[in-house]
Amino acid sequence: MRDQFTCQNKRCNIVTTELEIDHRLAVEAGGSDDDINCRCLCSDCHSVKSRIESKGHKLPDPEDFPTDYAEARRLVAYQMSDPSLVDDIPDPEFD
Secondary structure, rough: OOHHHEEEOOOOOOOOOEEEHHHHHHHHOOOOOHHHHHEEEEEHHHHHHHHHOOOOOOOOOOOOOOOOHHHHHHHHHHOOOHHHHHHHOOOOOOO
């Protein structure tokens, strides 16, 4: 019942029973398993966020991000003020 079965990405907000626990700050980066650091995301949103973070990049707003990986990559490149970086953010599915 956590988060009322709703994906907590503001661009998604899908209601589903198939949610995954997301750490706002990854455990590997010093985050905890405390409730304040955890929230529910649908599997698609969790995958997008995890794929971006696995390459050492951060989403500008981890509470409100694109649900599409390619769009998220463009957003990260824009945040870094270098659109050419889109090609430098490898897609794990094709690496």
